[in-house]
Amino acid sequence: MKDIASEIGVSVALVSYVLNGKKTDKINEQTAAKIKSLAAKMNYSPNQIAKSLKTSRTYTLGLIVADISNLFYSSIAKYIEQEANHHGYHVIYGSAYEDPERFNSILHLLLSRQVDGLILAIPEKAEGCIPMLTALNQPFVVIDRKFSAYPEAPAILLDNMDASKSIVAHLIENGFKRLGAVTINRNLVTLQERKKGYIEVGKSLLKKKPFIYEVEEEHMETQMENVIQKSLFQDKVDSLCFFTNKIAMTGLSKIAAMDMAVPNKLGIVCFDEADAYNLFKTPVTYFKQPLPEMSKAAIDHLLGQIDKKDHSLTGKLAEFKGSLVIQRSSRKS
Helix, strand or coil, X not given: CHHHHHHHCCCHHHHHHHHCCCCHHHCCHHHHHHHHHHHHHCCCCCCHHHHHHHHCCCCEEEEEECCCCCHHHHHHHHHHHHHHHHCCCEEEEEECCCCHHHHHHHHHXXXXXXXXXXXXXXCCCCCCHHHHHHHCCCCEEEECCCCCCCCCCCEEEECHHHHHHHHHHXXXXXXXXXXXXXXXXXXXXXXXXXXXXXXXXXXHHHCCCCEEXXXXXXXXXXXXXXXXXXXXXXXXXXXXXXXXXXXXXHHHHHHHXXXXXXXXXXXXXXXXXXXXXXXXXXXXXXXXXXXXXXXXXXXXXXXXXXHHCCHHHCCCEEEECCEEECCHHHCCC
């Protein structure tokens, strides 16, 4: 800025005002244009570290997702970034791949970069970060996760029990009587609530417990083959619900290879939407999460803590209702 000021013959303060968009109504337009033109020629970019020392903000947010290869997380990351940009913030990403050690490593890196706030999909066995962040007075929001041990942590997520209940009710209304569901063998509260809702409504309406199958995420491809075979030919299920889109895409590929008649022989419902579902020959019914609304709530909640220094916002849980997008895979008629 000193070089620009010297060459044009103005004060450094005036250059600063122009390049930071301040007091624009009081600055000569031609002078401002000269400053901007010269700055562009000199490849000027602001020193963010110096700015953060002056403003006590970096205008960056940290986002750690559970698994960026999962379409749910890549989609919500997109919406979070859009919403953050709308408020003048940039997002630094990290993917923990459900590994608590990797999560903690990324978390400490983001804290060292002095991000103004954090949005976190915390893996199992990493929830100890919650009291640490609270003690640091670090603004944060948990997304798609909640932990019974830390009810004070602000969380944004789907009403998972309600989602499962609506899926079961829909399947039964369409004549399916031997229900099955496939999930991952993790103790995440969100997945446990999906399972609980599925079982409760199934037992209530059918007077029998639905079949629940669990696979290990690391061995999903091989284990899914056994699950499909057991569910169809041993347990005689007439419908399957896949609890994540990653499970769904693996399961759908196995069913497609068997050339199973859907929905006449097997009804299918999946959680979350995915373009890959369109490759399945029968249009797939799926439960749609309101990702734009959830992302906006996460950013608004976080900025409320940052802007107002209002940590009374912690302890609030925002559960969103989704919607069932009904297509041919779950309708016999």
